[in-house]
Amino acid sequence: MEAAPENRSFVTSWIDEDERESVTFGAFRHRARLQAAMLRDYSVSVGDRVVIIMPQSIAAMATFVGAMIIGGVPTFLAYPNFKIEPSKYRSGLAGVTANLDAKAVVIDEEFPEEMLEYVSLAEGAKLIRAQAGKGEGSNSSVPQIRGESLAFIQHSAGTTGLQKGVALTHAAVLRQLDHLTRALKIDAADKIYSWLPLYHDMGLIACFMLPMVSHIPVIMQSPLDWVMHPETMLQIISEYKCTLAWLPNFAFQFVSRRTPQDRRTQYDLSSVRALINCSEPVRASSMLEFQKAFAAAGFKGSALQSCYAMAENVFAVAQSDIERTDGCPTIWVDGQEFRGAHHIVPVEAGTPRAVAFTSSGRLLLKHEVRIVSENGELLGGHSVGEILVKSDCLFDGYYNRPDLTAQAIVDGWYHTGDLGFCLNGELFVVGRKKDLLIIGGENIYPQDIEEIVAAHGNIHDGRVIAMGVYNPDLGTEEIVVVAEVESEEALGDAPEIESEIRRMIVAAMGVAVRTIFLKSPKWIVKSTAGKAARSATREKLLQEHPELRLEI
């Protein structure tokens, strides 16, 4: 592979209006080699795991690549921050560091002392405080790295589910980057904007490995800074004329709603050629909201793109056709057929009780997808089932967890746990298998109910959770909705609001809701960036209303 030109800009870490740090490819290589030499001094060698717990920074990225240079297997873990409950963080950290049996754990100077005792160090392992490093670094005796050896481990779930370290080989990573570069038609004029955490596949692969291998710049900021000031994303894209960015679905709404109308025209988003909706089911309504909000800032509708990705496949499985000018295909399907038989029957847009789905794209080269039923039977193009993936960039397994690996990869097919269907060469993802509610034989996706409830004028948008609660008397789950009202006063009209919501759900979906809980603003448990957290909210509701916990 050809090396990037020394003086080409690589990473710019945007801290605020008057503070940023930048490196060229040459300077980054130098810093990575210094880190490689430092790790070697600590006896890290081929195949040794290196855990990196540092704030989102060029230093963290150089340490990661430094470990790879000497054949080590690095992994980024989330850095402790004020949003993560310390107890949850500590138990996650202890579990993952024990599972990895790491040779070195690299932390920064400011890593909180009280967290250190939870870093489980293997015998002979070292805890290293990252330093800038001096000298020439090591250019000599770089080990020969084989394609089938491990490149790094991804822990996509942040602090939860940390036991699942997705182990990826060099060959798999490079093949994915090759497919992705082609699908996105990356060229030298591209520039990536990112607030995505480096421990997540979107941040690590799309916004770090892809620009590194394609020799294009990336301008990044920390996820926390973005959450506090989402408008800074617009500022950075305008200033650096970024062309590509990836966002989870909720961010399309979050940025639109947090940017006052009178400030939107201050930005220039005309440079963006692809804003890729990735990592959650794609909702056309969220993307249209962004497009409407920022059309006046030069944002082009043709830039709305989608992608279906997972750490287990390094990153993308499908990517929308980047050259389409009419956005991602959206189809309308008969709601009754969809819910009753998980069958896809296309209907005219806007047909009553129809459901709209937006494509997550077309399969990348060397990728295959199968849609299977609950019993593992292969389904045709008009049926919804679990998505299985086979490709030339699938993961090697969950590190040190053959039990989990055997459950996930069966006969070479990775079982994603996502439900979807393929139609006309497009992959549509409809939800997570575990979130699906089966109500009297009907397949109900909580997101569909939540969207309907949020459309009520007294309900705070995005602050609705629909869940299934098992009723042993009926032998089926029933739908329970919890929603926040816009203001405390609205609770005075609770009975009217409840009956209006019931009518709206029945009219759109033909199902009845058992109970609606209207709550004061800020009742629902939120996750990063103010998104309603499904399982935590469910727990809170069941605690406050033990009568619901009949049998779960």
Add this chain to the structure above:
Amino acid sequence: MTDEAQQMIEHIVRLIRKPGVTVDENTALVSSGLIDSMSLIDLLVKLEDLTHMRIPAGKVQPKDLDTVAKMFATAQRVGKPRK
């Protein structure tokens, strides 16, 4: 107590919505469970407004925001004056 600290206390009382709870500069908020960690983003943005500082979120841990007094001390320690 400064005006800003008083305003922060009023903001917190509105946020926690628990009748009868009194908050002063030294009331433990995070460690006592009065405020969940997700609400801290809201408090940090409010702290930036009240102090006219930019507070690098990455340099803040839950314990730094446990009381109103600690919040303002944290702003002094890590905050940068805004232009």
